[in-house]
C-alpha cells in the first residue's frame with residue numbers, strides 16, 4: 001500500500017505555511033515541536049508575537065510530536081534524557097491538550113540508551129534523520145528513516161522516488177529553512193504525491209497504516 005508521510009522539525013511560525021498547504025489538500029503531517037520554544041524568550045524567536053492560542057490554531061488538523069525541551073544532542077547529555085523525553089511530552093500534552101505519541105531525535109542522533117528512554121517515556125515510535133529511501137519502515141519503529149530531506153532539488157528527488165515505485169515515502173526537514181520559492185516547490189511536491197496516489201499523512205497515522213507490514 002502506497003503511503004507518504006511528512007515531518008517538520010523544531011517548531012516555527014513557517015510551519016503554518018506547510019500546515020495550510022497540506023490542510024487545503026486534506027493531507028496531514030507531523031510537526032516535531034521543541035517544547036522549550038513554546039515559552040518566552042525562545043517563543044518570540046520561533047513564533048514571533050503569536051500567543052499559544054494562535055500557535056495551536058496554526059497546527060489545526062496536524063500531528064504534534066516531541067522534539068525535546070532544549071534540543072540537546074541526547075547522546076552527549078544523558079543527564080537530560082528525562083527532561084528531553086518525559087517532560088517534553090508532558091508539556092506538549094498540556095499545551096496542545098492531546099496525547100503525544102511521536103518523537104524525533106534532535107539532529108537524528110541517538111544510541112541504545114536514548115532509544116530506550118524515548119520508548120520508556122511513552123512515545124510509540126521515533127524518527128531519525130537517516131536517509132534510506134528503500135527502507136523507510138525498518139525493523140525498529142524507534143529508528144524511522146526518511147526518504148528525502150527538504151532541499152532546492154527536492155521535487156526532482158521526489159519524482160525519482162515515485163518513479164522508482166517506493167511504497168513508503170517520508171519527506172522531512174525544517175520549514176524555517178524554506179525561502180518563498182520553496183513553498184511553490186512544496187505545493188508541487190504535494191500535488192506529485194497525490195497524483196501518484198500516495199495519501200499524505202502524519203508519522204503517527206503512517207505507523208498505524210503501515211503496522212501490518214512493519215516490525216515492532
Ligand SMILES: [Zn+2]
Pocket residue numbers: 009010067071106107
Ligand atoms: Zn531539530
